[in-house]
Amino acid sequence: MIHPSASVSPQAILGANVSIGAFTIVHENVHIGDNTVIDSFCEIGYPSPLAEGLPLVIGADSRIRSHSILYAGSTFGARFITGHRVTVREKTTAGLNFQLGTLSDIQGDCSIGDYVRFHSNVHIGKMSKVGNFVWIFPYVVLTNDPHPPSDVLLGCEIGDYAAVATMSVVLPGVKVGSGALVAAHSMVGRDVAPDTVAGGSPSKYICDTSKIKLKDGTDRPAYPWTSHFRRGYPADVVAGWDIPPSPRSESL
Amino acid sequence: MIHPSASVSPQAILGANVSIGAFTIVHENVHIGDNTVIDSFCEIGYPSPLAEGLPLVIGADSRIRSHSILYAGSTFGARFITGHRVTVREKTTAGLNFQLGTLSDIQGDCSIGDYVRFHSNVHIGKMSKVGNFVWIFPYVVLTNDPHPPSDVLLGCEIGDYAAVATMSVVLPGVKVGSGALVAAHSMVGRDVAPDTVAGGSPSKYICDTSKIKLKDGTDRPAYPWTSHFRRGYPADVVAGWDIPPSPRSESL
Amino acid sequence: MIHPSASVSPQAILGANVSIGAFTIVHENVHIGDNTVIDSFCEIGYPSPLAEGLPLVIGADSRIRSHSILYAGSTFGARFITGHRVTVREKTTAGLNFQLGTLSDIQGDCSIGDYVRFHSNVHIGKMSKVGNFVWIFPYVVLTNDPHPPSDVLLGCEIGDYAAVATMSVVLPGVKVGSGALVAAHSMVGRDVAPDTVAGGSPSKYICDTSKIKLKDGTDRPAYPWTSHFRRGYPADVVAGWDIPPSPRSESL
Numbered sequence: 069m070i071h072p073s074a075s076v077s078p079q080a081i082l083g084a085n086v087s088i089g090a091f092t093i094v095h096e097n098v099h100i101g102d103n104t105v106i107d108s109f110c111e112i113g114y115p116s117p118l119a120e121g122l123p124l125v126i127g128a129d130s131r132i133r134s135h136s137i138l139y140a141g142s143t144f145g146a147r148f149i150t151g152h153r154v155t156v157r158e159k160t161t162a163g164l165n166f167q168l169g170t171l172s173d174i175q176g177d178c179s180i181g182d183y184v185r186f187h188s189n190v191h192i193g194k195m196s197k198v199g200n201f202v203w204i205f206p207y208v209v210l211t212n213d214p215h216p217p218s219d220v221l222l223g224c225e226i227g228d229y230a231a232v233a234t235m236s237v238v239l240p241g242v243k244v245g246s247g248a249l250v251a252a253h254s255m256v257g258r259d260v261a262p263d264t265v266a267g268g269s270p271s272k273y274i275c276d277t278s279k280i281k282l283k284d285g286t287d288r289p290a291y292p293w294t295s296h297f298r299r300g301y302p303a304d305v306v307a308g309w310d311i312p313p314s315p316r317s318e319s320l
Numbered sequence: 321m322i323h324p325s326a327s328v329s330p331q332a333i334l335g336a337n338v339s340i341g342a343f344t345i346v347h348e349n350v351h352i353g354d355n356t357v358i359d360s361f362c363e364i365g366y367p368s369p370l371a372e373g374l375p376l377v378i379g380a381d382s383r384i385r386s387h388s389i390l391y392a393g394s395t396f397g398a399r400f401i402t403g404h405r406v407t408v409r410e411k412t413t414a415g416l417n418f419q420l421g422t423l424s425d426i427q428g429d430c431s432i433g434d435y436v437r438f439h440s441n442v443h444i445g446k447m448s449k450v451g452n453f454v455w456i457f458p459y460v461v462l463t464n465d466p467h468p469p470s471d472v473l474l475g476c477e478i479g480d481y482a483a484v485a486t487m488s489v490v491l492p493g494v495k496v497g498s499g500a501l502v503a504a505h506s507m508v509g510r511d512v513a514p515d516t517v518a519g520g521s522p523s524k525y526i527c528d529t530s531k532i533k534l535k536d537g538t539d540r541p542a543y544p545w546t547s548h549f550r551r552g553y554p555a556d557v558v559a560g561w562d563i564p565p566s567p568r569s570e571s572l
Numbered sequence: 573m574i575h576p577s578a579s580v581s582p583q584a585i586l587g588a589n590v591s592i593g594a595f596t597i598v599h600e601n602v603h604i605g606d607n608t609v610i611d612s613f614c615e616i617g618y619p620s621p622l623a624e625g626l627p628l629v630i631g632a633d634s635r636i637r638s639h640s641i642l643y644a645g646s647t648f649g650a651r652f653i654t655g656h657r658v659t660v661r662e663k664t665t666a667g668l669n670f671q672l673g674t675l676s677d678i679q680g681d682c683s684i685g686d687y688v689r690f691h692s693n694v695h696i697g698k699m700s701k702v703g704n705f706v707w708i709f710p711y712v713v714l715t716n717d718p719h720p721p722s723d724v725l726l727g728c729e730i731g732d733y734a735a736v737a738t739m740s741v742v743l744p745g746v747k748v749g750s751g752a753l754v755a756a757h758s759m760v761g762r763d764v765a766p767d768t769v770a771g772g773s774p775s776k777y778i779c780d781t782s783k784i785k786l787k788d789g790t791d792r793p794a795y796p797w798t799s800h801f802r803r804g805y806p807a808d809v810v811a812g813w814d815i816p817p818s819p820r821s822e823s824l
Contacts, residue, residue: 219801
């Protein structure tokens, strides 16, 4: 299952039934879980002094699509799924079934919960904290420097079940509450309360998420999205979603 | 013309005089037209169940630049030209002489007309419909989900000869009329009438396109752009452009 | 130091102690300075008629990270450092110690000064002029076409020590003055005076940079940033930074 043109370090630790694609490079400080498939043209365990000797750990049953680069020093839970050309730098930890879209760029030193979905081309600054079941859409940037350039890094926090729509910027240190929605093309300069919609540049409170109706011909509420959207989540996870999840994380 | 380090499936169908670059992978369900040149590090005909067995078809006289990924199930007309690192997913159809810039990402299930130009780093959501002679500039996103995440997909429509300037988002289901111009850094939340300029976040009507003068020392109108801009179009196509094209497509 | 899977033209001129990574392609019209390290999957000296026969010149002690593409016809000073997947087209010149982040895309015909830092995923249009010690942050676009599409190209100018924060667009022909700061998610449609902060869409004067305090517990001013930030600059360069640099470049 290792393509003859791939270059796999003899020190790399590969689980059972791992597949490595053509021309892919696997460096030495790497642990890859069982049944993981890594496509072509990837660089896995890119060495960096900022990894401080920590390995790259990829959980079982993962799929890394072509042209991706994962640095040493990060850890991903089982069923990690990427698009193409993702880059993840050192010391990021992600939970179960993280899905990371094509061209996304995680700068390192980030923590990401379980069942998080980042769509294509997101940019996650260092020190970002992302909860569980979060959605982040294309061209969103989570920033960290309040007066660039400086050595002051204030990471953003995105609460459980929150969604940040396309082309929005979250300013340094801002917290987006659990279940909140950030509208497209917004600059979020203040905290967003849980279960509210914020939007604009600079962002303002628009309404509670409960006011948004699903545009599917029914008049059902669109949020919490767990009431109608389940694609890609395991059956045991969505089993509890017949009613809105409660209580939410109160970390934000 | 096939580099010895390339990997070309014996089932792939290659026309006359096709060139395949170093380290490029051509999968089995692929038809490549005559005289097409594919650069290095590409993955052509990336397999996916969402292609439902359809082939990737690349028209004659095309040029695919390095590090690009084209999925099975899409069809491109003759003289398809890409920048580097483009990604096109399943079931996209594009007409003649589509030019797709570096880093652009087409999510699949899109229809694109003839002589369309996408500049670098555009993101085209599923279900988008793009007319003929359209221009889309860097970091533009065509969205589709009115309340993310959901299973409701409302694709955008971009009319013939329209131009969408850099860093603009077109919201789900919005129609940009033929000959219209969307200004840079706009969030387009309502339809844009043909031959008008819209801009801002949220976008508003600014003026008719006929009011914009060309900044070349003359006082000529800048729109329709076919009155002064012809670079890259074939002679037989621009032959009719001495006067503004009329009648326009009235699809929008 | 040349990986056996790399393809290096015998006409390419390599200095002493140059390292070329796996699967990297070095074309013929290339000069690489001493001690430079080029990673895997790169394409160096990509041929183009727009280079008009000029070579790609990479200064000594440079580091080009994986999957990068540098066209023929551009020149980079010593200690050029890139992230992954950068693209630089023809006839760009950059001074000493240019740092160019992952996914960045320079369209060619640009001039870039000494000690400039572009973060990830910036898009620099043709004809842009960037001074010395400039910072440009992710998803910033420097534009050039006042009425797209057209053949009129009005490049932007970014003055010495200026910083342009994330997701901002600088419109064609606009000058950002020395020491100025453009806030995140701005559309800069008019010139920005030196040592001022501009922001919004469209951008307006917000305050002088001297009003911004450093959020590090002190009450020091955050600008000029050279008063507190020195990471990554050589000792001889920062030796003069104990007091704010004076006089600034008066080119803008």
